[in-house]
Amino acid sequence: MDFNDTAAEASFRNEVRAWLAANAAPRVGAEDKFGDGLDHAAYLAAAKEWQARKAAAGYAAIPWPREMGGLGGTPAQQIIYAQEEARFLVPSLVFEVSLGTALPTVAMWGTDEQKQRFLAPALKGEDIWCQMFSEPAAGSDLGNVRTRAVRDGDDGGDDWLLTGQKVWTSGAHFADYGIVLARTDWDKPKSKGLTMFIMDMKAPGVEVRPIRQATNDAHFNEVFMNEVRIPDTMRLGAEDQGWKIMIGTLMQERFSLGEQFGGDLYNRLIALAKQVRWGGRPAIQNDNVRAGIVDCYLRQFGVELIVKRGMSAISRGESPGPEMAAVKLVGARAFQTGGALAVELGGAEGLIAAQDLGQQWALPQTLWLSGAGARIAGGTDQIQKNTIAERILGLPGEIRTDRNVPFRDLESG
Ligand SMILES: Cc1cc2nc3c(=O)[nH]c(=O)nc-3n(C[C@H](O)[C@H](O)[C@H](O)COP(=O)(O)OP(=O)(O)OC[C@H]3O[C@@H](n4cnc5c(N)ncnc54)[C@H](O)[C@@H]3O)c2cc1C
Structure with missing residues (x-):
């Protein structure tokens, strides 16, 4: 296995580095982050402006064909871009769902009209997208989705009316559109009667309620839908094909999430442990502290190697x-x-005042507070372990007794 860039990849990396150097400020200290002091609206505007600049240079969706607004490049080039961009101070956490999952799903399953209408504006940062799969009773098993989509009128009109509740929807409070999974047939088994739609987040009947987190951010939301009208032209893929589309979206999500779990937290810990004194000596000299840093290093180094293996x-x-x-x-x-x-x-x-002590303290505390959520988002620890057990170790799969039962006959509540 060769983890080094090929000659073509090395040349692309140089090209990207030069473009980034001309368009963004480099990250000097490990603690530097973009947008200190900007309020939410100003941050959003800066993120949109950065996205537009990337799109103009062809870096918004590198592997996509040029006619869709991409560069016609390779997935490896996309990863190289992400690695290089991480060295610069640029906005983050605004377009991750748009670019990581929602738009690839539209690109894969959308009609020509949908692709024409939605892809280019979203790549240019004009529209932001969210992903509405999880519900109060459907997360690890999205076969339990209960949001209902019914044709308008007895004779089956051209519109759908969506009613139900989604939860944990990242970015719904600033999203313009979302992909939403809804049940269209209650007589089919749980995974068979689902359909995917594109929903205008500003449509009448959509109510978004942010959920405030322990970090004091409100990154995700509850989304309530009360007879939200969606034209049939905004159906994504065929009726009752939603499960297949959703699986494809989640595969994208796992890989795009994977890229976020590297980093150099261990270096920050070393710096902090040198700075702090315990019992009259630098804390770095304490065996337990050293063991904790080594543990963090080994985990992050392991992650880096698996990501490189995926990239290879x-x-x-x-x-x-x-x-x-x-x-x-x-x-x-x-x-x-x-x-x-x-x-x-x-x-x-x-614990109490990390935010006031500067970024070198605030950032690890944020990671600590958001770590629990990271172990749930995009598939919980247990679901990842099931995947490893079944698909890597070849252990027997879970026993599922509800696979062929009509959804309306399954117990709920
Ligand atoms: C930060 C964050 C952002 C998110 N963003 C989005 C978003 O944008 N859009 C969206 O649709 N969703 C989003 N989610 C929701 C996320 O996908 C779900 O929370 C996740 O899939 C788990 O579902 P659940 O919360 O319903 O837990 P449940 O599925 O109810 O699980 C509860 C517990 O049971 C365990 N469990 C469940 N099934 C099994 C099994 N088969 N084997 C072993 N253990 C099992 C789980 O591991 C967990 O410990 C987000 C979540 C977080 C934390």
Whole structure:
């Protein structure tokens, strides 16, 4: 296995580096982050402006064909771009769902009219998208989705009316459109009667309620739909084909999430442990602290190697395998345990006033607080372990007794 760039990849990396250097400020300290002091509206505007600039240079969706607004490049080039961009101060967490899952789903399953209408504006940063799959009673098993989509009128009109509730919808409070999974046939088994739609988030009947998190951010939301009218032209794929489309979206999500779990938290921990004194000596000299840092390093190094392995597969034109499940499983745990060590190093202040002590303290605390969510988002630890058990270790699959039962006959509540 060769983890080095090919000659073509190295040349692309140089090209990207030069473009980034001309268009963004480099990240000097590990703690630097884009947008300090910007309020939410100003941050959003800056993110849209950056996205437009990337689109103009062809870097908004590198592997996509040029007619769809991409560069006609390779998935490996997309990863190289992401690696290089991480060295610069640019906005983040605004277009991740749009580019990581929603738009690839529209590109894959959309009609020509849908692609024409939605892809280019979203790549240019004009529209933001969210993904509405999870519900209060449907998360790990999306076969339990109960949001109802019915044809308008007895004779089956050309519109659909959607009623139900989604939850944990990242970015719904600033999204313009979303892909939404709804049940269209209650007499078919759980995975068979689902259909995917494109929903205008500003349509009458849509109510978005942000959920405030322990970090004080409100990153995700509840979305209530009360007879939201969706024209049949906004159906994504065939009726009752939603399960297949959703599986494809989740495969995209796992890989795009995987890229976020590397990093150098261990370096930050080393710096903090040198700065803090415990019992009259630098905390770095404490055995438990050193063991905690080594643990974090090993987890993050493991993640880096698996991501490189996935990238190497992509570079050869293959798909990354089920081992990508381990990236999130190990990487999110590294955030949580490494962040906990930083909080412990900070003592009482580390817990209460980390935000006031500067980025070197605030960031690990944020990782600690969001680590639990990272272990759930995009498939929980247990679901990743099931994937590893079944698809890597070849252990028997879960016993499922509800596979062929009509959805309306399944117990609920
Ligand atoms: C930060 C964050 C962002 C998110 N963003 C979005 C978004 O944008 N759009 C969206 O649709 N959803 C989003 N989600 C929801 C996320 O996909 C679900 O929370 C996740 O799939 C788990 O579903 P659940 O919360 O319903 O838990 P459940 O599925 O109810 O699971 C509860 C517990 O049971 C365990 N469990 C369930 N099934 C099994 C099994 N078969 N074997 C072993 N254990 C099992 C789980 O591991 C978990 O510990 C987000 C979640 C988070 C935390």
